[in-house]
Amino acid sequence: MQNLVRSLTPPARHLSSATGRLSPRPSFDSLVIPVHQGTDLRERLTTLLPDPLGQQLGTQAAAAGSKGKLNECHILYPDVPALADLRRVALVGTGQAPEAREQTPAELDEKTRVSVASAVKSLRSQGSKRIGVAVPEAHIAAAAAAASLALFDPTYAKTVAKPSAAPAVFPVTLAGRQLSEEAATEAWERGWVYGEAQNLARRWMDTPANLMTPSAFAAEVETHLGPLANVTVTAHDTDWAVAQKMGLFLGVAQGSAEPARFLEIHYRGAGAGAPTLGLVGxxxxxxxGGIDIKPWQGMEDMKADMGGAxxxxxxxxxxxxxxxxxNVVCAIPLCENMPGGRAVKPGDVLTAMNGQTVEVLNTDAEGRLILADALYYVSTVHRPSVLLDVATLTGxxxxxxxxxxxxxxxxxxxLWSALNRAGNAQHELLWRMPMHPEYREVMRKSRVADLANLSASRGAGSCTAAMFLREFVGEPVRSDGEDDAAAEDRTLRVESSGAPVHYAHLDIAGVMSSKAGNGYNHDGMSGRPTRALIAYVQQLAQAK
Incomplete structure (x- = not known):
């Protein structure tokens, strides 16, 4: 039995443990074993595990009625004197086996995420402190992300009924499995970071707005990102924004007593001459909603209108x-949209950083205003080759x-192809929406300004908002003597026209929150699509 498991060295910040074959007393009190639907579990467990543990668990699994269905979790309780520390084994279903039905690696990863998260949640609720997870080599990163996401605590503001302290979770290999310690450790670390990052986004989005003001958000980012290698964080104040002539951003911010901040973050992971990725949130x-105030139902969720940030x-x-x-430059305009005495009013005209004027037809269409100045700033000052913005923009x-x-x-x-691959790999699904010149033209129908912040027609609200933002990527696309065809080419056809930036706007209004508590989800703000974005950047970095 001394070859039951081998524990792999996890990241030091998560766990401190020696590498190597363990004695009959394992370093974990609980073990997660994924099983496929249709498997003879008694035979599987007795083959996989040494006696008497395999026999015991096989009998318990049969008595519990375990079927291996996706997300089905049964906690079994071994009683092996030589393995006294091992108190619980979670058999968790992963659905049909790959050989029973053809499934993509992305599908199998998602099944791993759902099943491992369910098991970790169940074991935590029973008081487990150190949980080992046994998964195939190909799915270790997915399991790590799931474990991290499963440990997220959405009840941080409660003073009673707090959940138990988060257990340590780490990968193990069952005897006979061929898996190098180095590969498992690297994959586990990478997956854990993916989960940690999404949890950061969840936490920031879930925090009440009185505790997550623009200044507080800037301080949070400094706390978490400032100590990381090659990262610099700068929180610009309103005087800086005035000097930059960011009239749209300042116009939205002026209705609030909370001072606005323009957060600029640089990560320099490549040489000075390497291409730059731009991120705007x-x-x-x-x-x-400002003067055009929103209905009260659900307004409490507007604390997460900084979800893109x-x-x-x-x-x-x-x-x-x-x-x-x-290399990455990230720009985040931070402010509140309030109906104060100095708030921008319907019909007001603001001047953007690029010199274009915008008539504010609806003060609740404020996100596109602050993003416009940020997009222009990043695209012209830092000139990235790829530029993404993320926003809870439109209902x-x-x-x-x-x-x-x-x-x-x-x-x-x-850019779409790469983003779509990343979204599918992380099961944070993306759908391409149209950018047609007609959507652009309806945003230009203002009697008193170059643009309006609301479409002249009711339909396609997300599409028209996206085309409004596109006006501020690079220099204004229209100039004297330029015909409509040339303007459309420069606006819509990056690859064929040779325009300098590949641009994408991600509207996350629909995925902002999750109402489900199953698997790695929780009832609250989702933090999507953080993992997909990291996976996309990983593709981009590897391609270079």
Whole structure:
């Protein structure tokens, strides 16, 4: 029995443990074993584990009626004197085996995430302190992300009924499995960082707005990202924004007593001449709608209207933690949208950093205003080759795609293909939306300004908002003597026209929150699509 398990060295910040074959007394009190549906569990366990443990668990599994269905979890209680520390074994179902039905690696990873998270939650609720997870080599990163996400505590503000302290979770290999310690440790670390990053976004989005003001958010980012290698965090004040002539950002911010901040984060993981990735996140830390105030139902969730900011900052945390060889500049305009005495009014005209004027037809369409100045700043001052913005921008996106997909508007087929691969790999699904010139034209119908912040028609609210943002990527696309065809090419056809930036706008309004508590989800803010963004950047870094 001394060859029952081998514990692999996990990241030091999660666990301190020696590497090597263990004595009959394992270093964990609980063990997670995924099983496929249709498997003879008694035979499987007796083959996989030495006697008498395998025999015991096989008998208990049969008595419990374990079937291996996806997300089915049975806690078994071994009684082996030589393994007295091993108190619980969680048999968790992963659904049909790969050989029973053809499944993609992404599908198998997602089954691993769902099943491992369910098991970790169940074991934590029973008081487990050190949990070993046995999964195939190909799915170790997915298991680590799931374990990290499962340990997220959404009840941080409660003073009673607090959950138990988070247990340590780490990978193990069962005897006879061929898995190198180095590969398992690296994959586990990488997956754990993916989960940690999403948890950061969840925490920031879940925090009440009185505790997550623009200044508080900037301080949080400094705390978590500032100590990381090659990262610099700068919180610009309103005087800086005035000097930059960010009239749209300042116009939204002026209705609140809370001072605005423009957060700029640089990660330099590659040489000075390497291409730069630009990230921009909407940072409205509370959105009342301004003068065009929202209905009261559900307004408490507007504390998460900085979800785009949370996701891009958390993405940068993941990038820097994994030390990806890439340069990134991240810009986050932070403010509240309040109906104060100085608040911008319907019909007001604001001047953007790029000199274009914007008529504010609806003060609740504020996200596109603050993003516009940030997009122009990043695209012209730092000139990234790829530029992404992430925002809880439009209710129309939730109507169109619900909570299943993030809507993606992009002028680049290459960029879309890479984002889509990353989203599928992490099961944070993306759906490409249209960017048509007609959506752009309806945003230009203002009697008193170059642009309006609301469409002249009621339909396609997400599409028109995306085209408004595209006006501020690079220099204004229209100039004297330029015909409509040339303007459309420069706006919509990056690869064929040779425009300098591959741009995508991700509208996350529909996926902002999760109502399900199953698997690695929890009832609250989701932090999506942070893992997909990290996976995309990993692709980008590897390609370079």
């Amino acid at each position: 909407k940072g409205v830390t509370f959105d009342t 949370a996701c891009v900052a958390a993405t940068l945390y993941g990038i820097a933690s994994l030390r990806m060889p890439i 129309a996106m939730a109507v169109a795609l619900g909570s299943t997909y993030t809507g993606v508007f992009t002028n680049s087929d290459t």
